[in-house]
Amino acid sequence: MNAGNFFGKRSKPFWVTTGVVFIIMLGAIDYFSGYEISFSLFYLIPIFLAVWFVDERAGLLLSCTSAITWFIADYSAGLTYSHPSIYIWNTLLRLGFYFVVTWLGTTLKKAYKVNQELARTDYVTGATSIRYFYELARIEISRSRRYGLPLSLAYIDLDNFKAVNDRLGHTAGDRVLREMTEAVCQHIRPMDTFARLGGDEFALLMPETGREAAEKVVERLHSSLVDEMIKNGWMVTFSLGVVTYKEVPKTVDEMVKIADSAMYSVKTGGKNGVNYCVYAG
Numbered sequence: 321m322n323a324g325n326f327f328g329k330r331s332k333p334f335w336v337t338t339g340v341v342f343i344i345m346l347g348a349i350d351y352f353s354g355y356e357i358s359f360s361l362f363y364l365i366p367i368f369l370a371v372w373f374v375d376e377r378a379g380l381l382l383s384c385t386s387a388i389t390w391f392i393a394d395y396s397a398g399l400t401y402s403h404p405s406i407y408i409w410n411t412l413l414r415l416g417f418y419f420v421v422t423w424l425g426t427t428l429k430k431a432y433k434v435n436q437e438l439a440r441t442d443y444v445t446g447a448t449s450i451r452y453f454y455e456l457a458r459i460e461i462s463r464s465r466r467y468g469l470p471l472s473l474a475y476i477d478l479d480n481f482k483a484v485n486d487r488l489g490h491t492a493g494d495r496v497l498r499e500m501t502e503a504v505c506q507h508i509r510p511m512d513t514f515a516r517l518g519g520d521e522f523a524l525l526m527p528e529t530g531r532e533a534a535e536k537v538v539e540r541l542h543s544s545l546v547d548e549m550i551k552n553g554w555m556v557t558f559s560l561g562v563v564t565y566k567e568v569p570k571t572v573d574e575m576v577k578i579a580d581s582a583m584y585s586v587k588t589g590g591k592n593g594v595n596y597c598v599y600a601g
Contacts, residue, residue: 339366350393371425383418442516453515472534475579478520479557557592567601
């Protein structure tokens with residue numbers, strides 16, 4: 321488990337509690353080291369972590385906690401000013417600075433999530449991107465091999481798609497792919513992954529799915545997709561190769577290649593059909 325996964329799995333109360341404890345420890349260090357040595361920058365650590373792993377409200381809470389703790393530490397250490405109001409002024413300035421950091425952290429987090437979502441999603445269709453598909457498939461391969469769970473993969477290729485692009489243009493072709501993606505997503509589980517591998521080739525990864533279950537899903541899916549194309553007046557059909565892996569390959573490339581081969585036999589045998597296979601190694 322890498323550091324990102326470890327920290328990402330910690331609960332929200334964990335981060336808030338850890339942040340408060342860290343701030344109190346900093347306050348104690350501030351007090352015992354005296355007011356001549358400042359540890360102000362270190363207060364930003366728990367604030368930023370709270371924003372990143374919890375939310376903006378947690379960041380604001382720890383910002384207030386940090387400003388108050390810093391004030392108490394300085395006052396208790398014997399720091400004096402020419403006028404008592406300076407205590408309040410400095411505390412408010414520190415609080416404002418921490419609020420700005422909280423806002424910047426929140427903005428950065430939102431931008432990161434947007435970029436992450438874009439990287440995981442195919443821009444044209446809304447399906448899972450090939451890069452993210454490979455990440456998820458590697459996880460499922462590892463889980464299947466470790467626990468002996470069935471795993472099925474459908475490789476989907478659109479028949480006559482080039483003719484749509486040539487006759488109606490790429491805008492119409494993109495619409496075909498989007499409509500297809502929407503239709504598929506209505507028939508699969510949240511745990512399944514529908515991804516665009518490139519061009520008019522797609523893959524449907526079905527974890528914990530044996531041969532019979534895969535057949536039921538794909539039969540309904542194939543029929544729904546063909547009906548959707550007919551309804552829109554598109555002369556597009558679908559060739560599918562569906563493989564259930566009793567012995568799961570070690571790599572995603574090998575798994576996809578086996579399903580692609582199963583699909584290709586449909587393609588060369590007349591198109592618009594489904595080839596079901598069981599791979600036992």
